[in-house]
Amino acid sequence: MIAITRSIALADDEIEESFVRASGPGGQNVNKVATAVQLRFDVRRSPNLPDDVKARLERLAGSRLTQEGILVITAQRFRSQERNRQDAVERLVELVREAAARPKTRRPTRATAASKRRRLEGKARRAAVKSQRAFKPGGE
Numbered sequence: 797m798i799a800i801t802r803s804i805a806l807a808d809d810e811i812e813e814s815f816v817r818a819s820g821p822g823g824q825n826v827n828k829v830a831t832a833v834q835l836r837f838d839v840r841r842s843p844n845l846p847d848d849v850k851a852r853l854e855r856l857a858g859s860r861l862t863q864e865g866i867l868v869i870t871a872q873r874f875r876s877q878e879r880n881r882q883d884a885v886e887r888l889v890e891l892v893r894e895a896a897a898r899p900k901t902r903r904p905t906r907a908t909a910a911s912k913r914r915r916l917e918g919k920a921r922r923a924a925v926k927s928q929r930a931f932k933p934g935g936e
């Protein structure tokens with residue numbers, strides 16, 4: 797089990813890992829060893845995620861989400877397979893944690909009387925400056 801929050805944990809069998817050859821540093825080793833990790837997590841079929849978290853996770857995942865609702869995270873930052881596995885799982889956990897946080901609802905507020913007065917005074921000052929620049933016919 798991978799703990800996300802106090803109430804959310806993902807089962808190990810929900811996450812599918814495959815190893816592919818990575819690009820980047822590693823010398824000749826990069827051509828021989830599959831060190832990059834492709835982590836797959838089925839967001840829509842996960843029994844451990846509440847529906848609201850699933851919806852936010854799909855929105856957050858963006859292009860990492862397939863049409864079938866599978867989240868694909870590719871990790872190839874490190875040279876070793878194990879470090880890339882840890883990196884991919886950490887990134888998944890961070891993404892699910894971000895989706896689990898409920899966004900604050902916006903409460904509409906009203907502008908204060910003082911702020912309205914300041915805005916109108918600023919507009920009047922600006923209008924006065926602009927009216928002084930205006931060309932006045934009659935040659936004054």
